[in-house]
Amino acid sequence: MFSAAVFDMDGLLIDSERTIMNTWIAVARELGITLLPSDYVRIIGRSLRECHVMLAEMLGSEAVFSEARTRVRAQLTEPQAGPLFPLKSGAADLLASLARAGIPCAVASSSGREEIELRLRRVGVLPFFRAIAGGDEVARGKPDPAVYRLAAERLGAPAAHCLAFEDSENGIRAAVDAGMAVVAVPDLKAPTDEIAALSLHVLAQLDDALAHVPAWFGPRASVAA
Template identity: 50%
Template sequence: MSAPRFDAVVFDMDGLLIDSERPIRDAWIEVTAQAGRPLTAEDYLGVIGTGIECARPHLQALLGEGLLYDDVRERVRLRLLERYGQTGYAPKPGARELLGWLQERGVPCGVASSTYLPEIERRLGLVGFLPSLQAVAGGDEVEHPKPQPDVYLLAARRLGVDPARCLAFEDTETGSRAAMAAGMQVVVVPDLKPPGAALAPLMMLGSLADVLAHLPGWFAR
């Protein structure tokens, strides 16, 4: 049986193209510890792969009545801006090479992220990835967050490609289910939170660098 062929790629961003999940998690842990209500790394796993509105009730419940989510989130934002505002988050291993391979062969690429669009563009701009992308879709542009398919469907629409002809790359189960619900096949590269055994992606790999060997079989360019 021949490998499936695709016409476009849609990437998640945080924890997939850029190594942002760890710094963001660490900032939440630091800020809440200083405020006297320390979150743990395990606590933060509950919001991996979700958008702001989904994270709000989960984190507010952990913070309790003494701290407001929006206040803590603003402190976290300022801390991250101080540390990464000029340099950006580091690209994940293999991300630059993967985007380069696809760009050289004219494969349309997009991003579908729960992060809000202006912040997506800022983060990807700082690492130089925006010129390799033909479409970007953010969590603030859709009604329903991941695991609903809205943001992936929007990215495919902006690319002008049938979702069934798009190959998605994700690091979380929540995001993978969103891409699958959009009709896409998914390659999973886990970051902080490996997906459950019930997920059935096209492939699961340890790094985006491992993807390069499979690309000729997926794209007839």
């Protein structure tokens, strides 16, 4: 059984990846460029720096990427009635169950620390996390294990005692290489057989994790209120 949990954010806790991808595809189309979902998913789970380099290559030049990024940012920051990126189904119940059991939780995300705190605060779950590790705090992004190692260090827990929750191939590899077991909850891209084999479980949605919580974290971590 595990004594701590470490979560990815985008695509796992927060339903943001699809909106961001569709915005990039739409903006590329405005600029006369075809950007396919199969191209875009290659960047999922990577550091912001790596994403920028790969998108510039996909769009043809740094200048076009810079213009596209400006338009994407403008569209993704337009005022709305509620959070731009909603919390995924099952996330709040899972975090509440772990909190009741005294299981410390952390976030290990490719997003920057400031952005992580902003998004989690917007959907009301920031208080559930004892530690945060962002992609801007490590030299290399996922699939490098650095951000997961940093999250475990800040939790004060050995990596082997942490159970990671991830949606992307790069994130799963990063968590495994950090020494953690991983529960895969795919978002935009189904896991390959290799990635599925690296995972402790592959779940269709985060709601399905609740039934496994007592086995993963002990009987005290039940879903009962």
